[in-house]
Amino acid sequence: MTDDNDQPPTSKLTRSKERWAREGRFLTGKTARPEEQRLPPGQHLTRDWPVLDLGLMPRISRERWRLDVYGAVANSIFWNWAEFTAQPQAQFLSDIHCVTTWSRYDNRWEGLATRDLLMACQPRDEARFVVLHSHDGYTTNLALEDFAAEDALLAHSWSGQPLEEEHGGPVRLVVPHLYFWKSAKWLQSIEFLGEDAPGYWEVRGYHHRGDPWQEQRYSGD
Numbered sequence: 001m002t003d004d005n006d007q008p009p010t011s012k013l014t015r016s017k018e019r020w021a022r023e024g025r026f027l028t029g030k031t032a033r034p035e036e037q038r039l040p041p042g043q044h045l046t047r048d049w050p051v052l053d054l055g056l057m058p059r060i061s062r063e064r065w066r067l068d069v070y071g072a073v074a075n076s077i078f079w080n081w082a083e084f085t086a087q088p089q090a091q092f093l094s095d096i097h098c099v100t101t102w103s104r105y106d107n108r109w110e111g112l113a114t115r116d117l118l119m120a121c122q123p124r125d126e127a128r129f130v131v132l133h134s135h136d137g138y139t140t141n142l143a144l145e146d147f148a149a150e151d152a153l154l155a156h157s158w159s160g161q162p163l164e165e166e167h168g169g170p171v172r173l174v175v176p177h178l179y180f181w182k183s184a185k186w187l188q189s190i191e192f193l194g195e196d197a198p199g200y201w202e203v204r205g206y207h208h209r210g211d212p213w214q215e216q217r218y219s220g221d
């Protein structure tokens, strides 16, 4: 676990990914429309489910897990596991698109739809951006409209089973219409802001929004 003041971890993989951003690796220069082309440009399908992160896996039991929602909201939230799972339950089927070019179809997620979270916390008028904070020191930022997508959720299960620790359990975000780095694993808190605040990959050369069909891989694309 990392304190807010600690530098987040780096590894051989995170250093390669920083270099890929500088080089513009994997860019095809094509764009597509999700309604017409399920697989975004420059992506290939995989059947297994790769694990990608900063290289350290925080272990948070469901008993110790809390969700902290704060910032520009009318109702701050601090839920324990029982309170979180007492919220309305959504099931969504969606595809994963990782910026390192693998995609995985038909993932069955279960959890709390971000739209239901928004009903509960009531973002104030000035709220425009959301920052996800994770137990490994990872952060990522999203525009409020992207966070509020109809198939976005705080997932605690995948394929009918508790989300595995290596994939971000107890709870991760899933925002299917953006590259998967926006889908924070080991979710700890959600901060609502009036101004954008780039996260771990966004300050290391990756795009602020990350739409796979527009190939928004890197900043400056």
Ligand SMILES: Nc1nc2c(c(=O)[nH]1)N[C@H]1C(S)=C(S)[C@@H](COP(=O)(O)O)O[C@H]1N2
Pocket: 049, 050, 051, 052, 053, 054, 055, 098, 099, 134, 135, 136, 138, 166, 167, 168, 180, 181, 182, 183, 184, 185, 186
């Ligand atoms: N907390 C946390 N969330 C994270 C990451 C991370 O390093 N830490 N990596 C992101 C990236 S780059 C990807 S591709 C996906 C990978 O999720 P997976 O390991 O379940 O495939 O998690 C995203 N969410």
Ligand SMILES: [Mo]
Pocket: 052, 098, 099, 100, 180, 181
């Ligand atoms: Mo990624």
